[in-house]
Amino acid sequence: MKKQFDPQSFPRAVWLILGIVLAILVEFVDYITGPEIAFNIFYVLVIIYFVWYVGYRTGYVIAVLLSSASITINALTGHTYYSDLNNFVWSVAVRMALYLVIVVLAGRVHQALKKEAENNLKLKKANEEILALANVKSHFTAMVSHELRTPLTAIRESIRLVHGEMMGALNPEQKKFLGMAERNINRLTRLINDILDFSKLESGKRKFHFQEDDLNTLLQDSAKVYEPLALKSGLSIEIECDLSIPKLFFDADALSQVINNLLSNALKFTEKGSVAVGTRMKGPFVEIYVRDTGLGIEQKNIPRLFHAFEQVTLRDGKRPEGTGLGLAISKQIVDQHGGEIVVESEVGKGTTILVRLPLQAKLHCVEEIE
Ligand SMILES: Nc1ncnc2c1ncn2[C@@H]1O[C@H](COP(=O)(O)OP(=O)(O)O)[C@@H](O)[C@H]1O
Numbered sequence: 001m002k003k004q005f006d007p008q009s010f011p012r013a014v015w016l017i018l019g020i021v022l023a024i025l026v027e028f029v030d031y032i033t034g035p036e037i038a039f040n041i042f043y044v045l046v047i048i049y050f051v052w053y054v055g056y057r058t059g060y061v062i063a064v065l066l067s068s069a070s071i072t073i074n075a076l077t078g079h080t081y082y083s084d085l086n087n088f089v090w091s092v093a094v095r096m097a098l099y100l101v102i103v104v105l106a107g108r109v110h111q112a113l114k115k116e117a118e119n120n121l122k123l124k125k126a127n128e129e130i131l132a133l134a135n136v137k138s139h140f141t142a143m144v145s146h147e148l149r150t151p152l153t154a155i156r157e158s159i160r161l162v163h164g165e166m167m168g169a170l171n172p173e174q175k176k177f178l179g180m181a182e183r184n185i186n187r188l189t190r191l192i193n194d195i196l197d198f199s200k201l202e203s204g205k206r207k208f209h210f211q212e213d214d215l216n217t218l219l220q221d222s223a224k225v226y227e228p229l230a231l232k233s234g235l236s237i238e239i240e241c242d243l244s245i246p247k248l249f250f251d252a253d254a255l256s257q258v259i260n261n262l263l264s265n266a267l268k269f270t271e272k273g274s275v276a277v278g279t280r281m282k283g284p285f286v287e288i289y290v291r292d293t294g295l296g297i298e299q300k301n302i303p304r305l306f307h308a309f310e311q312v313t314l315r316d317g318k319r320p321e322g323t324g325l326g327l328a329i330s331k332q333i334v335d336q337h338g339g340e341i342v343v344e345s346e347v348g349k350g351t352t353i354l355v356r357l358p359l360q361a362k363l364h365c366v367e368e369i370e
């Protein structure tokens with residue numbers, strides 16, 4: 001790597017010697033050019049140099065020395081004004097004051113810039129550390145989840161076979177305990193899948209496959225999957241699709257994951273009434289909505305819903321089953337489609353979750369495919 005020039009790495013003595021040489025040079029040129037030329041600017045530059053590279057305090061010393069020296073040189077080169085001692089002393093005093101003010105100003109600017117550079121460096125380091133940590137975290141979660149998933153699949157399948165009496169009949173006690181094991185293994189599998197999904201989305205590693213497709217079909221398929229669960233809870237799922245919506249470009253697997261999560265939430269937090277899913281046009285968006293007549297969400301909690309692991313609605317005073325990752329995953333997926341998720345809710349009345357997909361996403365996605 002090419003090494004960058006860093007003035008700070010020079011020893012101060014080098015800057016001091018260079019500065020003295022520069023000051024002598026300026027004095028010399030001032031002397032040979034005579035009193036006519038407005039030479040103050042060069043003295044000022046020398047003072048700024050000292051403040052910048054040698055130090056604030058040395059700047060004061062140099063300001064005092066140079067103001068005396070410059071007036072002396074003017075006197076020596078025949079400026080008649082200085083033949084009067086009074087004039088001479090006043091001139092030294094005024095010039096000294098001017099140079100000292102320059103030292104103060106240059107010093108302030110230098111310190112402010114130095115502080116800013118230090119802060120920037122600190123921020124950069126902190127940022128790098130955060131990025132490195134995020135990377136470790138996402139690697140760790142992905143690795144752990146993968147390692148857990150493989151044996152878990154084997155355990156789940158074995159339990160499913162035995163519990164399903166494929167390996168022979170079970171007595172009621174055995175069936176009860178294996179049923180419990182199966183439910184918990186399924187729960188664990190969902191948790192691991194959610195964590196894996198979330199960490200993949202967060203690290204940008206999830207690949208999306210956009211294709212032109214029909215949103216209504218996707219919605220109807222999901223509703224069908226959840227119908228038995230709804231019936232079991234005494235609820236109905238109403239499908240209200242607008243058949244005139246255009247086809248859109250989207251990743252069907254990813255969007256069905258979103259709709260499934262919204263439906264499962266709606267069913268989970270609704271005790272009586274119904275759940276409705278539908279599509280409609282809404283300005284430049286196609287809107288998917290999932291509406292329930294459930295417990296509702298307090299306004300103050302709505303922004304938290306999309307944070308990972310946040311569960312805000314209690315069912316019978318207890319934390320509901322789930323990971324609190326569903327909406328965080330859904331939001332990331334909808335973001336990747338250039339869309340947005342909006343929550344409208346009233347405690348005791350119900351919740352409507354709106355997923356808005358932009359119509360122009362069509363163009364954006366086509367470009368991505370090509
Ligand atoms: N339809 C809904 N009605 C009431 N609360 C909801 C609804 N959908 C989501 N929530 C709240 O948002 C939280 C987060 O949802 P989600 O991210 O899907 O996680 P999970 O379903 O695993 O709890 C839920 O735990 C619940 O508190």
Ligand SMILES: [Mg+2]
Nearest residue numbers: 261265322326
């Ligand atoms: Mg959920």
